[in-house]
Amino acid sequence: SSFAVLNGPNLNLLGQREPQTYGSTTLAAIEASCAEVASELGCELSWFQSNHEGALVDEIQRLAADGTDGVVINAAAYTHTSVAIRDALATLDAPFVEVHISNVHAREGFRAHSYLSDLASGVIVGCGVQGYELAVRRLVALTSTP
Numbered sequence: 785s786s787f788a789v790l791n792g793p794n795l796n797l798l799g800q801r802e803p804q805t806y807g808s809t810t811l812a813a814i815e816a817s818c819a820e821v822a823s824e825l826g827c828e829l830s831w832f833q834s835n836h837e838g839a840l841v842d843e844i845q846r847l848a849a850d851g852t853d854g855v856v857i858n859a860a861a862y863t864h865t866s867v868a869i870r871d872a873l874a875t876l877d878a879p880f881v882e883v884h885i886s887n888v889h890a891r892e893g894f895r896a897h898s899y900l901s902d903l904a905s906g907v908i909v910g911c912g913v914q915g916y917e918l919a920v921r922r923l924v925a926l927t928s929t930p
């Protein structure tokens with residue numbers, strides 16, 4: 785199977801950005817640990833980060849056209865604002881898992897609402913950067929035939 789991990793705005797700064805909230809692990813290090821999990825489980829993972837809403841929409845459309853088997857998405861702040869990313873995800877035939885590093889329910893009220901969650905197969909919140917790996921494992925479980 786072939787899965788994609790998508791990251792939204794400011795997640796390129798993981799490791800330096802608000803470390804008390806997001807920890808000290810960089811996005812490159814998360815990518816490396818997810819790559820290990822993927823090779824352990826025998827699946828392929830693509831990786832994409834953008835600070836631009838339209839670029840994320842373009843990438844989701846590309847994945848839908850290529851017939852991805854599943855998507856892990858941390859849309860970051862766009863989670864709370866983007867009907868466009870929601871609509872793009874709605875076109876996917878494959879499942880997606882929404883990830884947030886921090887516990888968005890323990891923060892400002894505006895972070896509690898997601899435009900994505902009701903369409904998601906699952907949501908992983910507040911598990912730190914381990915959430916990405918958990919999401920990859922979940923996609924493998926969801927998409928492997930019994």
Ligand code: DQA
Pocket residue numbers: 793794795858859860861862863883884885886887888895
């Ligand atoms: C985040 C939570 C969002 O509210 C925030 O805008 C982010 C990161 C998280 O991973 O905890 O940029 O998605």
